[in-house]
Amino acid sequence: MLRIQNVSKTYPNGTQALKNVSFDVADGEFLVVIGLSGSGKSTLLRCINRLIEPTEGKIVWDDVDITTASPAELRQIRRKIGMVFQQFNLVKRSSVLTNVLSGRLGYANPWASLLGIWPQEDKQRAMQALERVGIAEKAHSRADALSGGQQQRVGIARALMQDPKLILADEPVASLDPVLSHSILQYLEQLNKDGITVICSLHFLDLVHRYATRVVALKDGVKVFEGTPNEIDRAKFKEIYGEEAQEVRAASL
Amino acid sequence: MSKQVSTAIISALVPGLGQFLLGERYRGSGILIGFLLILATTLWYGQPLWYLSPLSIWLWNVWDAFHLALGRRHSVLLPLAFGLAAAYGIGWQVVEIDFSRANMERAIAILRPMTRPDFIQPRRELNQMWVPVEVPCSSQPPAARRDEGGRAAFVMPDCGRVSETLIVSVSGLWPNTATDIYWQTPIGNSLMLGEGEITMLTLPTDENGALTTTIRVPTTALVAAPDPTLPQFHRVYFEQSRPIGGYELSFIGSEVLKGALATVSMALMATGLAVLFAVPLSFLAARNLMSGNPLTYAIYLIVRTLLNILRSIESLIIAIVFVVIVGLGPFAGMLALALHSVAALGKLYSEVIEGIDPGPIEAIRATGANWLQVVRYAVIPQIIPPFTAFTIYRWDINVRSATVIGLVGGGGIGFLLIELIRVNNMRGVSAVFIAIAAIVIVLDYFSAKLRERLV
Numbered sequence: 001m002l003r004i005q006n007v008s009k010t011y012p013n014g015t016q017a018l019k020n021v022s023f024d025v026a027d028g029e030f031l032v033v034i035g036l037s038g039s040g041k042s043t044l045l046r047c048i049n050r051l052i053e054p055t056e057g058k059i060v061w062d063d064v065d066i067t068t069a070s071p072a073e074l075r076q077i078r079r080k081i082g083m084v085f086q087q088f089n090l091v092k093r094s095s096v097l098t099n100v101l102s103g104r105l106g107y108a109n110p111w112a113s114l115l116g117i118w119p120q121e122d123k124q125r126a127m128q129a130l131e132r133v134g135i136a137e138k139a140h141s142r143a144d145a146l147s148g149g150q151q152q153r154v155g156i157a158r159a160l161m162q163d164p165k166l167i168l169a170d171e172p173v174a175s176l177d178p179v180l181s182h183s184i185l186q187y188l189e190q191l192n193k194d195g196i197t198v199i200c201s202l203h204f205l206d207l208v209h210r211y212a213t214r215v216v217a218l219k220d221g222v223k224v225f226e227g228t229p230n231e232i233d234r235a236k237f238k239e240i241y242g243e244e245a246q247e248v249r250a251a252s253l
Numbered sequence: 254m255s256k257q258v259s260t261a262i263i264s265a266l267v268p269g270l271g272q273f274l275l276g277e278r279y280r281g282s283g284i285l286i287g288f289l290l291i292l293a294t295t296l297w298y299g300q301p302l303w304y305l306s307p308l309s310i311w312l313w314n315v316w317d318a319f320h321l322a323l324g325r326r327h328s329v330l331l332p333l334a335f336g337l338a339a340a341y342g343i344g345w346q347v348v349e350i351d352f353s354r355a356n357m358e359r360a361i362a363i364l365r366p367m368t369r370p371d372f373i374q375p376r377r378e379l380n381q382m383w384v385p386v387e388v389p390c391s392s393q394p395p396a397a398r399r400d401e402g403g404r405a406a407f408v409m410p411d412c413g414r415v416s417e418t419l420i421v422s423v424s425g426l427w428p429n430t431a432t433d434i435y436w437q438t439p440i441g442n443s444l445m446l447g448e449g450e451i452t453m454l455t456l457p458t459d460e461n462g463a464l465t466t467t468i469r470v471p472t473t474a475l476v477a478a479p480d481p482t483l484p485q486f487h488r489v490y491f492e493q494s495r496p497i498g499g500y501e502l503s504f505i506g507s508e509v510l511k512g513a514l515a516t517v518s519m520a521l522m523a524t525g526l527a528v529l530f531a532v533p534l535s536f537l538a539a540r541n542l543m544s545g546n547p548l549t550y551a552i553y554l555i556v557r558t559l560l561n562i563l564r565s566i567e568s569l570i571i572a573i574v575f576v577v578i579v580g581l582g583p584f585a586g587m588l589a590l591a592l593h594s595v596a597a598l599g600k601l602y603s604e605v606i607e608g609i610d611p612g613p614i615e616a617i618r619a620t621g622a623n624w625l626q627v628v629r630y631a632v633i634p635q636i637i638p639p640f641t642a643f644t645i646y647r648w649d650i651n652v653r654s655a656t657v658i659g660l661v662g663g664g665g666i667g668f669l670l671i672e673l674i675r676v677n678n679m680r681g682v683s684a685v686f687i688a689i690a691a692i693v694i695v696l697d698y699f700s701a702k703l704r705e706r707l708v
Binding site for chain 1 (some may be wrong): 610612613615616617618619620621622623625626629630631634635667
């Protein structure tokens with residue numbers, strides 16, 4: 001159970017990205033966060049693993065307060081939270097395998113990992129993760145030699161290496177060709193079915209309907225909606241995205 | 254008086270002022286500054302013809318002021334052209350361009366030997382014989398004769414004074430072969446015995462390998478002697494050589510190779526030393542890392558400024574300073590190149606650091622990695638290839654600079670070059686040119702290939 005309690009974030013330049021946001025995420029949920037660009041979705045996801053420090057509020061995960069965790073405790077927490085990014089955030093010049101192995105850094109012997117030495121077990125685990133996302137044959141390619149869809153699958157494999165209980169996915173399909181959206185989200189859905197909680201921000205409403213078990217909507221850093229996907233009708237949609245918004249459908253496969 | 258006429262008159266008195274008063278401040282001040290600059294240079298260095306230029310600008314300025322007051326703006330191309338015409342005219346004079354000064358005879362005298370670079374020579378074997386002779390004479394001079402390996406040589410009489418004529422004879426040498434005859438002082442200086450003592454005395458042996466001739470004891474034979482009245486043994490040398498097939502590196506050739514090696518190593522050492530200092534400095538000169546608080550930002554500004562100042566001083570000039578500090582030789586050149594490279598690499602590296610993608614850093618932090626692991630897995634993979642590429646590029650530049658740095662005493666092939674130019678050895682100069690070209694081309698090729706693979 002993840003509890004987000006009255007979280008606010010104000011950036012040093014004065015921008016208020018989050019205003020008093022609270023909601024709970026039960027284990028095993030596929031929670032989708034929607035909202036316009038700049039509505040605070042990315043900030044919210046990054047506050048959960050404290051890539052961004054919340055200014056106010058508490059985030060409690062399985063009775064552990066993430067917001068007050070010491071650096072060492074925070075690393076212990078982070079290694080159980082996988083993260084998938086809009087821009088994949090792979091190290092482009094490193095091999096796919098190295099990128100995937102780096103997901104294991106939280107568990108690895110720090111000194112051996114600095115020398116680039118990995119236990120055989122981790123390497124096998126990395127190959128299994130790559131097989132799971134269907135690109136094992138690319139293990140020794142440079143990451144930037146892969147297509148966008150393949151790179152995002154590497155990103156998922158990297159998150160899998162963490163043996164995560166929670167996956168944060170920040171617009172995982174926004175940089176991809178819309179026809180590839182389902183192929184990526186289906187992997188996340190599969191992981192969700194295997195018991196991993198997923199918190200994912202998305203743009204396309206039909207994807208939200210297809211994958212979300214619950215939806216939270218942000219507008220200008222304020223939570224404006226929390227409920228099931230079915231509750232988002234045309235009126236609700238206009239409320240979240242503004243009067244000028246037009247729904248765009250992702251290509252269905 | 255109408256506005257256009259008054260504006261024109263104001264501009265006639267002070268060029269640009271009319272335009273300035275109409276609110277065209279840039280145009281007005283531009284005209285004034287341009288006019289004064291051109292006028293000053295023409296007054297200082299001009300010939301009467303060049304006065305047309307400031308005059309035309311002045312006339313255009315009056316005309317422009319008049320039209321501007323009417324609300325018509327003209328292009329400033331015309332006065333710019335007048336100004337440029339004057340600048341080029343004066344430039345031509347300052348540079349003293351005079352194609353009639355080209356001296357083709359001297360050019361050919363230099364270029365002809367350059368078509369035969371002194372790099373390799375036919376392999377030759379030497380046949381050398383010498384005989385001692387006492388100068389000046391002691392009371393009982395020993396016999397001036399010597400036998401060795403079937404060859405014999407003697408001088409008559411057994412001793413001599415400066416400028417005295419002696420008979421020298423040798424036998425047992427190769428028959429019918431040109432033989433150089435020269436004098437050697439006790440301290441090892443070779444003196445020539447030909448016309449005016451500035452040419453080599455060369456005579457052929459007869460069919461039996463024997464040769465007899467007269468020589469005069471060189472006038473400079475006792476110049477370096479501690480006591481010219483003290484009898485000492487000098488030597489008369491007979492030297493033959495003949496090709497034995499094949500080629501070998503000439504003396505100059507081996508010097509060129511040594512110089513080339515010194516140059517490449519100088520650049521290598523300089524680049525290596527520079528990297529050691531540039532890497533830590535580059536982190537201090539990276540804006541994204543240092544703009545966090547006022548103290549680090551101040552350090553950033555200081556390091557940046559130092560690097561910029563250092564980079565603006567040509568390594569050749571730094572070399573002159575180092576030659577004074579550590580003396581002539583490659584060490585001075587190496588230090589100069591290193592200092593300049595620290596500045597150049599520091600800047601290039603810091604730009605790499607400023608340009609790294611923050612995405613992977615965020616991703617690696619999110620896995621629960623510690624700070625060192627983040628640096629190892631997200632920062633280093635991003636900076637190593639461009640750092641290496643820039644380092645190779647710098648080495649490449651340093652090799653080029655190292656060839657020139659010898660000209661001011663910094664060692665390497667450039668030092669050899671300036672020495673050869675001083676003694677007018679154009680065949681040697683030509684060999685150096687070829688070596689420099691070869692080094693630069695080969696290095697250019699490999700550095701480009703290597704960098705291609707890294708980026």
